[in-house]
Amino acid sequence: MVIEVRSQPFDPWAELSRFQAGSHLVPGSYGACATFVGTMRDFNQGEQVETLFLEHYSGMTEKLLEQQAAKIKSEKELLDFLVIHRVGEIHPNDPIVLVAAWSAHRAAAFDGCRELMEYLKSQATFWKKETLDADHKKEQRWVDNIT
Amino acid sequence: MTISVRFFASLSEQLGMKETTVESDSLHTMSDVWARVTDQPPPDSVLCARNHAYVAFNTPVQDGDEVAFFPPVNGG
Helix, strand or coil, X not given: CEEXXXXXXXXXXXXXXXXXXXXXXXXXXXXXXXXEEEECCCXXXXXXXXXXXXXXXXXXXXXXXXXXXXXXXXXXXXXXXXXEEECEEECCCCEEEEEEEEECCHHHHHHHHHHHHHHHHHHCCEEEEEEEEECCEEEEEECCCCC | CEEEEEECHHHXXXXXXXXXXXXXXXXXXXXXXXXXXXCCCCCCCCEEEECCEEECCXXXXXXXXXXXXXXXXXXX
């Protein structure tokens, strides 16, 4: 299981490919991999968003995600999880988060991926601050709703 | 008793501080820590953690704890 918070841009598809080809998973043991990739939009709540700053509580964020991933992995008999989440300054079209779950059959992979993603959105200690381009005037606001 | 206190995101900006340390023998709960380091009641939406785990405001604190206060989270 790999849970990582990164301050640098990443390519989720390359990470997925590398992880699956690496030593974490036994070839032939998995029949399903469900993935979720979250990408930054250039709009939110009717406004044009120029950049996003993602803050996190280092230590607590990773601990929460590791605990929850281990719980879901055990409950659903998943084979493995890969989670990568960006922090720092993010631009439109940049990947923000990758959650991937491997299992023998599709139902567990779909359910496990969805469950961990929903937990990440509602419990993991991340916060977003948007820089808006409102009539060519830069404004900043914290995002206080979960979409 | 020494406790390190951290604030995040919009709450950190409102209070004008990211972290501080409090030393006192009269701190018993998370609420006591909040009251010691700020001069205002906690906003209704504020969440708190003790040693990287979510807790309630009436949770006891101990010497050496790291506690944190922050607004509702929003990842992904």
